[in-house]
Amino acid sequence: MKLPVHLALSTQSKLFLKPQSLLLLRNFSAEPTPPPPQTQSPPRESESSIVTQAVDLLRQTPQDEWTSSSQLRQLLLSSSSSSSSHSPRDFFQITRRFSSSAEALSFFNYVKSNSENENSPSLSYTFQAILEIAIREPNSQDKLFDLYKTCKENNVTLSVNAATLLLRFFGKAGMVDKSLVVYNELDEDARNTHIRNVLIDVLLRDGRVDDAFNVLDEMLDRESEFPPNDVTGDIIFYWLTKKRRPGRYVSDEEIVGLVTTFGEHGVFPNTVWLTQLITRFYRIAKGCQAWDLFHELMKLGADLEAASCNALLSGLGRDGDFKRMNQLLTEMKENNIQPDVVTFGILINRLCKSYRIDEAVKVFEEMNKGKESDGVSVEPDVIIYNTLIDGFCKVGRQEEGLSLMKRMRSEKGYAPSVATYNCLIDGFCKAGNIDMGQELFDEMNKEGVKPNVVTVNSLVDGMCRHGRIYSAVEFVKEMTYKGLKGNAITYTVLINAFCNVNNIQEAVDWFNAMCQSGCSADAIVYYALIAGLCQAGRMKDASFVASKLKAAGFYPDIVCYNVMIGGFCRRNKLDEAYEVLKEMEGAGMKPDCVTYNTLISYFCKSGKFSVANSIMKRMAKDGIMPTVVTYGALINGYCLDGDIDEAMKIFKEMSSSSKVSPNTVIYNILIDSLCKIGKVESALSLMDDMGNKGVKPNTATYNAMFKGLREKNMLEKTFNLMDKMVEHACPPDYISMEILLEWLSEVGETEKLKKFTQEFRVSPSPA
DNA sequence: TTAGGGTTAG
Incomplete structure (x- = not known):
């Protein structure tokens, strides 16, 4: 080399x-x-x-x-x-x-x-x-x-x-x-090519980009007596792939132009540099430049290898550009560039990430096919298997993932890696089968596959998501004791879990534990705690954590700012909310539709509709269209204000003139308000309207209706709706049960309720 | 190839 x-x-x-x-x-x-x-x-x-x-x-x-x-x-x-x-x-x-x-x-x-x-x-x-x-x-x-x-x-x-x-x-x-x-x-x-190469190198190292380019331009001239050679190329291509270049900024267009002109002189970047350049372009969201560059070089007859194609393919994959991926694969074939196992890995991974697991399996099968025909045959490796197993798990087909692991073992003799187990453990845990997750955990230990922090986090997340927070805590402690320490993700999972059950103190304790453990935090774990504190209305604490986040060298992002603005609004602290907004704009972030919706919602709830309207105007001026949430805020505001007519007017406007169609939440607000003022029939007709428009009622819709129907003692309609809940597999919650139990016992219809609840019997929960 | 993310309307 x-x-x-x-x-x-x-x-x-x-x-x-x-x-x-x-x-x-x-x-x-x-x-x-x-x-x-x-x-x-x-x-x-x-x-x-x-x-x-x-x-x-x-x-x-x-x-x-x-x-x-x-x-x-x-x-x-x-x-x-x-x-x-x-x-x-x-x-x-x-x-x-x-x-x-x-x-x-x-x-x-x-x-x-x-x-x-x-x-x-x-x-x-x-x-x-x-x-x-x-x-x-x-x-x-x-x-x-x-x-x-x-x-x-x-x-x-x-x-x-x-x-x-x-x-x-x-x-x-x-x-x-x-x-x-x-x-x-x-x-x-x-002043021959050699001398010029030296000078260009010296100038570039000193950041004198334009001086260097002047010398280079003479060389790149078609009539140049001293055309660039491979060394010139090496100097320029190496310099282009450097992370930090002294001197002025060189635009992507210039880079593409430069590499192309070199190509016209028969000087091409080697595979490593070309691959790096392509990757770099994708990192800065300039995939088009990568695509153009690659194709210019292809036209000029550069010797392109799979690695560069793979970089391009994986960039295209991240952009979801399947069309160009296919085009590139065709071009690879035409230009006799043999795909390698990474090429197949990228294709399979992309299909899996788009939940197209069956197509991924087809590609996988094609890898082996080449053996029989005259095509290419590439042996799948453990990574390919892991990708597919993960693909199965991500679409809830973890059983098939499990059988693929068995096939990999028996047909190829590959031992599952820690990633194989992690994919499966995560799959089973997400599906609520924590026991299977633990079984796999035991199995890997027995086989000598050492679990890592990903394994722990998958199990901890599964436990937390399925109501076993304290098992999760025990497990984390046990693993720490055994020398497997948690990382920022572990703490994020626990902090979110405790925030979700309104145990902010425990969340804060875990955050402090993280700080003391020497584990390196990231912005996300701060965001999680800030959100939890805002949710709990502890705005002083939230601001304090935000200041710690900044002190740790991170920056609040727009979501974090929105969370804080929302927190202050909910606490009726508009001045502080505006302070945060000012800081956010000072940091170069423009309010987005969530920021606007948060403020509009606040003013609507306070009955200040004229302020809400002027904010909507500014939102429009910023080129942000109102969303279903904007309309929800307005409708909710008028409902709270007792002006259902205005709320219905907005509802009708959005249904007819605007491109935003009402969703379940919008219907719920209106149905609930109509029921509360005794207009149960209007509420019922809105439910019909939902059916016609294909908007699905949820438990909250039924609860609102049940309350209204109970006031009017409309039993038959209620039974009707209970049947619909069963029919649409919309399970009652504790609110539904409270209303129905009280009411139906009163009128001696407990049998009906019993039958109703039996329809929703779920398999016994392991909790 | 594997793990975590927080907004807004009910």
């Missing part, structure tokens, strides 16, 4: 800066310095004899005698030298053996003053070696630019490696302006 450029570079620079021979007092290092890997230095062979001889001679001759030494002149400068190998690289090697740049510079001056050709490549190489020595010396920052100036004054052409060295050195030292000076003073034809 090719080393990413940044890695290659940093390793080099480490080698480069290795302190060398600084302690040696001799003129020359004892050992030749190994050439830095980036230089195009001669192959590592034994030094030519001329180098060895010259080094020895130079060592023996005092510096002020070099000029007069005919031996030295003979060896190095004479064209009739026997070795005849005055290759520039010899000068490079000789110079490198000096232990200080000052001495090396003296050598340069000696060579220069005795050289016939002022522009000799030997001088270039000698100078390169001087720079390499200087870079390792103290105060190299000042020294290097002075040396560069000396080089220019002497009209010595910078070698490619020397130029590279200077560009990179000044870049690293934060002296990018000097890098630019060096680059700009290079001969036109010396």
Whole structure:
């Protein structure tokens, strides 16, 4: 695998800066310095004899005698030298053996003053070696630019490696302006692709995006003499995938354009980078850009692999874009890109998450089919099985999930993983079969599959949802004792459970326990407690927890703000509600339909209909349409105000003119109000209306009716409705039972009630 | 591949 450029570079620079021979007092290092890997230095062979001889001679001759030494002149400068190998690289090697740049510079001056050709490549190489020595010396920052100036004054052409060295050195030292000076003073034809790559890298690292792009644009020009190569691509693609790029923001359109233009030069990002870019686009909700980029590259003939397709597929899946997923699969086939197990996993997972488990099973079966035909055959792995098992559980078919686990074991010999068990435990627990959840928990322990915090949370959630809060608490304590500590999710489940049964104190205690346990909280657990406290009307505490949330580095989101606004409204603290609203807007969040509905509901309940109306106007101005909840608030308000006529007027308006159709709650408000003022017949006709419109009555609807019917002693109608409840499997609650029990006992119809309740007998609850 | 989320009308 090719080393990413940044890695290659940093390793080099480490080698480069290795302190060398600084302690040696001799003129020359004892050992030749190994050439830095980036230089195009001669192959590592034994030094030519001329180098060895010259080094020895130079060592023996005092510096002020070099000029007069005919031996030295003979060896190095004479064209009739026997070795005849005055290759520039010899000068490079000789110079490198000096232990200080000052001495090396003296050598340069000696060579220069005795050289016939002022522009000799030997001088270039000698100078390169001087720079390499200087870079390792103290105060190299000042020294290097002075040396560069000396080089220019002497009209010595910078070698490619020397130029590279200077560009990179000044870049690293934060002296990018000097890098630019060096680059700009290079001969036109010396600014080749290699040099440009170095400069672009230096500029990008310094955040000079536009300067870098200027250099790059010349390269990307169709007529460019120095087109980009793979290294250019590596530099740009690596930089594009970096999380934090210094310098100006580069738009997604620019990125797509850039990668595409590279593609036109036959330079493509590798699979890893392309995959990262696609993933990145999806994370910032720019899936379209990912799609376009992928297809541009496909058109340009890039070698695309399954991993990049998978990134695209999973993004499309998250967006629910099955159409494009199918298109991409077809394109993969056409372009001979073999799907892998991840590809199938994404497809199966998406189908499962859309509750299309039967289709998911079909895809699963196709994985194996290829074996028989000439198609592709991909062996499903445990993850694929787990995905399907979870899919079954999520649609309430946990029994089938269980048999799939058995099949996986018997047919494939795969042992279930902790995730397999977690999916099943969660499935059975959600369905209320806590016992089966616990059985599976025992089974995994017996098999040596270690439960994790997900296992615990699934069981705890199941217990809490099905009225076994204290079993859940015991279980959490037992697991903690055994070393399996809960996390934020565990605490959220418990806090919600206690809030739901109105035991706020216990919820608060668990929150405090979490803070003390050292478990790292997230925003959600704060939201849960804030909501519970608001529900309980403990607004001071709610505000306190909100301040703790902020102190912990989280931010309230719009739902959290709405919860608090609602809490203050319910407590009749409008000023505080507005304070929260102001804070919310200050945080850049605009009120949404819930915010508006909360305020409208408050004013309607207080009979301030004109204020409610002006809020509705502002809501419309903000482009938010009234919802069924808005109408419910108005209708409820007028009903409470005793103005049923106005309530009915709004109801009729919404039914006829607006696009919002009334729901059960709207009917319930009206039916309840009509019954309360004795208009039972009107209430009954509203129930008929519900039937006609396909709006289902619920227990609350029947309860409202029962109360009204009881006042009028309309027994027959009541029996009628009780039959309907049975027919529609709408179970009575304790309110229905209270009304009916009292009334029907009075009139001696307990037998009817007994039969009625028997119809709703549920299987014995494990609680 | 697996676990948790809080609003508004009755």
